[in-house]
Amino acid sequence: GAVVSQHPSRVICKSGTSVKIECRSLDFQATTMFWYRQFPKKSLMLMATSNEGSKATYEQGVEKDKFLINHASLTLSTLTVTSAHPEDSSFYICSARGGASPLHFGNGTRLTVT
Amino acid sequence: QQQVKQSPQSLIVQKGGISIINCAYENTAFDYFPWYQQFPGKGPALLIAIRPDVSEKKEGRFTISFNKSAKQFSLHIMDSQPGDSATYFCAASSGAGGTSYGKLTFGQGTILTVHP
Numbered sequence: 001g002a003v004v005s006q007h008p009s010r011v012i013c014k015s016g017t018s019v020k021i022e023c024r025s026l027d028f029q030a031t032t033m034f035w036y037r038q039f040p041k042k043s044l045m046l047m048a049t050s051n052e053g054s055k056a057t058y059e060q061g062v063e064k065d066k067f068l069i070n071h072a073s074l075t076l077s078t079l080t081v082t083s084a085h086p087e088d089s090s091f092y093i094c095s096a097r098g099g100a101s102p103l104h105f106g107n108g109t110r111l112t113v114t
Numbered sequence: 115q116q117q118v119k120q121s122p123q124s125l126i127v128q129k130g131g132i133s134i135i136n137c138a139y140e141n142t143a144f145d146y147f148p149w150y151q152q153f154p155g156k157g158p159a160l161l162i163a164i165r166p167d168v169s170e171k172k173e174g175r176f177t178i179s180f181n182k183s184a185k186q187f188s189l190h191i192m193d194s195q196p197g198d199s200a201t202y203f204c205a206a207s208s209g210a211g212g213t214s215y216g217k218l219t220f221g222q223g224t225i226l227t228v229h230p
Contacts, residue, residue, distance in 0.1 A: 006157075034216055043203060043220045044158070093157050097216045105150075105157035 003027065004096045006106035013084055013113055021079045021109045023094035029074035030096035035067075038091040038108070050077050074098070084113045118206050120221025127228050133191040135224045137204035140185065144206040148218070149178065149189045152201045161202075162189070194228045201225050 003026040013019050023033055032051050036044040048064075050056040050071035058064045066088075068080040077096070081088050093108040120137045127133045137147075145166055150158035164171045164178040164187065171178045177190040191198055204221040 004157075032216060034218075041223075041225075043222050044218075046217065046219070049217055095157075095216060095218075102160070103216045103218075105159070107157045108155070110155070 004104045004106040010110045018082045023077045025096045029098045031098040033077040033096045036093045086113045089113045118221045124225040127194045133194045136188045138186045143208040146207045150203045196228045
């Protein structure tokens with residue numbers, strides 16, 4: 001079946017650096033991808049919606065200059081956490097849908113900022 | 115109005131028992147109600163979903179009951195197994211099949227522990 005792949009699964013970076021997370025749809029064209037953030041033992045909070053070829057739509061309270069989202073192709077969306085700080089440490093999860101394909105989630109990326 | 119409230123926060127069930135998790139929503143525009151299972155360090159996986167035109171949907175050991183007038187829905191796990199131990203999330207979205215499909219509002223989650 002359809003699979004959404006996220007990379008990397010874990011990343012540790014130093015405060016002040018930027019980190020890029022990739023979300024790929026492996027066997028379907030993802031016209032829309034969603035990015036979520038999840039704190040330990042908490043729910044998933046939608047950060048932004050990205051449609052292929054257009055600017056992402058951010059949820060209220062999410063800094064678009066901090067969390068850069070690019071959806072340049074029908075199989076790839078990227079989330080870049082710019083100038084990361086320890087409070088950005090979290091579990092980031094993408095989901096994707098397209099055409100007749102149901103919604104699929106990636107396996108998440110654990111970001112730790114030291 | 116976008117909230118989905120989930121209870122209980124945690125649940126302990128004996129093997130073979132029934133696990134019941136409840137959710138309530140406020141936004142009457144919601145028209146798609148999925149339940150997700152999440153294991154530690156993994157993304158959520160869809161278990162079962164329902165639309166408001168039916169009151170119940172069953173898939174294997176998993177059943178969703180839906181009460182449109184009360185704006186509530188619940189997940190029942192029959193014959194619960196230790197392998198079912200995970201975090202369960204209810205969710206809701208509007209615009210099924212449209213551009214909003216997939217933009218989910220999640221409940222707070224329920225940590226289910228099934229003892230052998």
